[in-house]
Amino acid sequence: TTIFPKSLYTSDDSYHIDDNLLDIIGKYEKGPNPAIYKHASEYRDFGNSISTAWLKMADDENATLWNATSLNRYILNDEPFSGLRKFIQGHIDNYVYNVLHITDEVEFYITQSWLVYNNEMSSIFRHVHTNSLLSGAFYIQGKYCPITFHYGESLPFPRFQLQSKKFNVSNSNIWRVTNEKGKLLLFPSDLEHSVEPNESKVQRISLAFNTFVK
Numbered sequence: 665t666t667i668f669p670k671s672l673y674t675s676d677d678s679y680h681i682d683d684n685l686l687d688i689i690g691k692y693e694k695g696p697n698p699a700i701y702k703h704a705s706e707y708r709d710f711g712n713s714i715s716t717a718w719l720k721m722a723d724d725e726n727a728t729l730w731n732a733t734s735l736n737r738y739i740l741n742d743e744p745f746s747g748l749r750k751f752i753q754g755h756i757d758n759y760v761y762n763v764l765h766i767t768d769e770v771e772f773y774i775t776q777s778w779l780v781y782n783n784e785m786s787s788i789f790r791h792v793h794t795n796s797l798l799s800g801a802f803y804i805q806g807k808y809c810p811i812t813f814h815y816g817e818s819l820p821f822p823r824f825q826l827q828s829k830k831f832n833v834s835n836s837n838i839w840r841v842t843n844e845k846g847k848l849l850l851f852p853s854d855l856e857h858s859v860e861p862n863e864s865k866v867q868r869i870s871l872a873f874n875t876f877v878k
Contacts, residue, residue, distance in 0.1 A: 674849050681804055734779035740752070755848050756850065772877055775873075777873035787860055790814060791857070796875055796876060800875075803870050
C-alpha cells in the first residue's frame with residue numbers, strides 16, 4: 665500500500681485539434697518565457713537534467729534555447745477554444761469528484777491558460793505553478809518529449825541515496841509522463857516539473873492552465 669500520494673490524472677480519451685484550430689494556435693502573438701535561462705550555459709549551471717545532444721550546444725554563447733509562450737494568458741476564454749475548454753473542465757470535474765471525492769459544494773474553475781511552444785532543443789526548467797491548486801497540460805503537437813515530475817520527499821529514506829534494482833511509485837522521486845497528442849494531464853500545482861530539450865525538429869506545442877476553487 666502506498667499512502668499520502670501525489671496523484672496524476674491522464675484523460676482516457678482525446679480531443680481532436682483540427683487544421684483550422686492549429687492554424688489559429690500558430691498565429692497567436694508569442695514571446696520568450698521571461699523565467700527561462702536564455703543561454704544554454706546558464707541553464708546547465710542551474711543544475712537541470714539535460715540530454716547529451718543538448719549538452720553539445722551548451723557552450724555556445726549565442727544559443728538561445730528558450731521556450732515561448734502566448735502573450736494571451738486566457739486562451740481558453742477565446743471562442744475557438746470553447747470545445748477544448750468544455751473537454752478540460754469535464755476531466756477536471758471527473759478527477760475532483762470521482763477520484764479525489766471532494767464534496768459537490770466545492771467548484772474548481774480554470775483561471776489562467778496559455779500556449780507553450782518548444783522549438784528544436786528548447787526545454788522548460790523545473791518549476792511549480794503558484795496561485796493554483798490543480799494545473800494541467802494538454803498536448804497539441806510534438807514528438808516524444810515527456811514532462812518530468814520531481815518530488816524528493818517521495819523517496820522511502822530521503823536522507824539516504826540508496827540504490828534500487830528497479831523503480832516504481834514507492835521508490836522514485838522522478839516520474840516521466842509521455843506526451844500524447846490530444847491527451848490531457850492534470851497534476852497538483854505545487855508538484856515541481858520540467859520538460860527536457862525537444863530533440864525533434866517538430867515544434868512541441870501544449871496548452872497549460874491553472875485552476876482555483878469557489
